[in-house]
Amino acid sequence: MVSSKDQDVMFSIVIFLAFGLCFVDSQFPRVCTSEASFRTKTCCPLWKDKSPCGSLSGRGKCIAWAASTAKKIPQYNDDRLDWPRHYYENTCECFGNYSGFNCGDCKFGYHGEKCDRKKINIRREIRELSALEQRRFFSYLALAKTTKSQDFVVLSTGDRHHRETYRFVDASLYDVFVWMHYYSMKPIMINSTFIPEKNFAHQGPVFPGWHRLNLLFLERQIQLMTRDEDFTIPYYDWRSDKNCSICTDELLGTNDEQGVINPYSYFSFWRAICSGFNFPDEYCPLADSEYKMERVHRKPGTTPYAPNMPTFQDVENTLKLKNFDTPPYNETSLYSFRNALEGFLSPDGATLKRSMHNLVHIYIGGTMSQIPISSNDPFFLLHHSFVDKIFESWIVRYNGSPMTYPENNEIGQGPNDCATPFFPCYKNKDFISRSEELGYQFSTYAGDM
Numbered sequence: 001m002v003s004s005k006d007q008d009v010m011f012s013i014v015i016f017l018a019f020g021l022c023f024v025d026s027q028f029p030r031v032c033t034s035e036a037s038f039r040t041k042t043c044c045p046l047w048k049d050k051s052p053c054g055s056l057s058g059r060g061k062c063i064a065w066a067a068s069t070a071k072k073i074p075q076y077n078d079d080r081l082d083w084p085r086h087y088y089e090n091t092c093e094c095f096g097n098y099s100g101f102n103c104g105d106c107k108f109g110y111h112g113e114k115c116d117r118k119k120i121n122i123r124r125e126i127r128e129l130s131a132l133e134q135r136r137f138f139s140y141l142a143l144a145k146t147t148k149s150q151d152f153v154v155l156s157t158g159d160r161h162h163r164e165t166y167r168f169v170d171a172s173l174y175d176v177f178v179w180m181h182y183y184s185m186k187p188i189m190i191n192s193t194f195i196p197e198k199n200f201a202h203q204g205p206v207f208p209g210w211h212r213l214n215l216l217f218l219e220r221q222i223q224l225m226t227r228d229e230d231f232t233i234p235y236y237d238w239r240s241d242k243n244c245s246i247c248t249d250e251l252l253g254t255n256d257e258q259g260v261i262n263p264y265s266y267f268s269f270w271r272a273i274c275s276g277f278n279f280p281d282e283y284c285p286l287a288d289s290e291y292k293m294e295r296v297h298r299k300p301g302t303t304p305y306a307p308n309m310p311t312f313q314d315v316e317n318t319l320k321l322k323n324f325d326t327p328p329y330n331e332t333s334l335y336s337f338r339n340a341l342e343g344f345l346s347p348d349g350a351t352l353k354r355s356m357h358n359l360v361h362i363y364i365g366g367t368m369s370q371i372p373i374s375s376n377d378p379f380f381l382l383h384h385s386f387v388d389k390i391f392e393s394w395i396v397r398y399n400g401s402p403m404t405y406p407e408n409n410e411i412g413q414g415p416n417d418c419a420t421p422f423f424p425c426y427k428n429k430d431f432i433s434r435s436e437e438l439g440y441q442f443s444t445y446a447g448d449m
């Protein structure tokens with residue numbers, strides 16, 4: 001049980017931080033949103049040794065994209081095409097175990113000043129954590145939600161057609177993470193026309209890897225913020241769960257019939273960044289008007305067309321699909337592990353039907369069912385951590401057979417495209433690999449898969 005004393009302490013911390021900080025920003029390195037950076041199209045910040053990308057210390061170097069596969073992006077086209085070239089022709093490329101927008105950080109799984117310490121953490125089911133560990137997890141999230149990101153800002157505009165309206169604003173660490181999902185999901189604009197249902201993180205082969213990277217980003221940011229290298233995002237094993245058994249006040253919180261989360265639980269005060277509107281021609285227009293954001297809410301088990309969670313058998317059947325993805329590499333792909341996992345295809349591989357990942361979003365309802373802003377509910381973390389566990393089981397099961405990321409025609413989803421909107425460039429094809437290469441593994445839970 002969470003005592004009322006703890007609640008009081010938590011609320012005071014939150015109120016203090018709310019007054020002490022301004023909220024809202026985007027996944028743009030703050031130092032690269034200066035007028036000079038945009039004019040020179042360069043995002044090669046100085047590291048501690050005062051050289052761009054830490055080049056004097058051998059951490060990385062500033063590379064020109066123009067020299068490689070230059071495609072010209074006209075103004076009336078989407079700013080995310082051929083990421084990150086609309087904004088920057090020059091970005092850091094980091095050597096060895098170094099990473100980060102200025103090569104000041106380490107690749108996932110590496111730690112220490114010289115990034116020479118490899119460490120493999122275990123992600124566990126939330127109910128496997130002790131009460132103390134659960135509370136530490138919720139405290140870290142509260143801190144991430146209320147601590148302004150020093151490194152990143154977020155993009156905001158009510159009119160995507162006009163670049164002069166684009167603003168870069170502050171956001172908390174957690175909200176930067178939420179914004180990345182939102183930004184990647186906006187319809188793609190070509191010649192001032194929006195292509196509905198096309199985006200950079202879903203409905204194609206990029207889905208499992210993009211979300212893996214998104215969680216790794218937050219996990220790493222929380223490790224840096226708390227100096228707790230052991231921190232991992234837990235998962236929620238939802239197989240055949242009856243009615244969100246983790247929606248208790250000790251864990252994710254209970255809710256009333258309107259979906260309001262119980263004030264005596266952890267997330268009742270959370271507000272959803274980029275909520276309120278969802279027009280194609282905007283990017284999070286009220287990113288800095290906290291009072292206009294709606295509250296995170298949830299209505300598990302009340303949506304008639306999502307009557308149950310996916311079952312043990314559904315997961316087992318999904319894992320039997322041995323093709324990572326199949327033509328045409330969108331939400332109509334049949335016998336595609338990716339499309340069944342994402343949930344446009346039933347686990348038998350043969351019929352297009354809501355299932356798996358999509359079904360859980362809809363089953364939980366409220367903020368979780370508004371997919372672009374769904375990561376405002378920390379439920380998203382636990383859900384996607386489990387989706388990643390299923391992805392990992394698939395990788396392990398078919399190890400040996402070719403696990404190549406397919407060539408495809410979905411915009412931004414090619415094997416060598418940079419995952420949008422991450423810095424530095426992470427190639428889409430690089431995430432179909434064992435999770436221990438990225439510094440984590442999953443615990444064994446409930447008989448497993």
Ligand SMILES: *[C@@H]1O[C@H](CO)[C@@H](O)[C@H](O)[C@H]1NC(C)=O
Binds near residue numbers: 115117
């Ligand atoms: C990366 O880290 C490993 C230790 O896990 C170390 O052996 C290796 O030398 C490092 N690589 C570079 C290029 O520093």
Ligand SMILES: *[C@@H]1O[C@H](CO)[C@@H](O)[C@H](O)[C@H]1NC(C)=O
Binds near residue numbers: 190191
């Ligand atoms: C966009 O419009 C220009 C000029 O009308 C045209 O040349 C170009 O092919 C169009 N591009 C796309 C992707 O439709």
Ligand SMILES: *[C@@H]1O[C@H](CO)[C@@H](O)[C@H](O)[C@H]1NC(C)=O
Binds near residue numbers: 242300301308
């Ligand atoms: C889940 O619980 C809610 C709230 O108690 C209830 O309204 C709903 O009918 C339940 N759904 C299922 C599928 O059991």
Ligand SMILES: *[C@@H]1O[C@H](CO)[C@@H](O)[C@H](O)[C@H]1NC(C)=O
Binds near residue numbers: 197328331
């Ligand atoms: C999926 O791809 C096929 C083949 O290119 C196309 O006909 C279909 O419209 C696409 N579906 C969606 C929803 O994009």
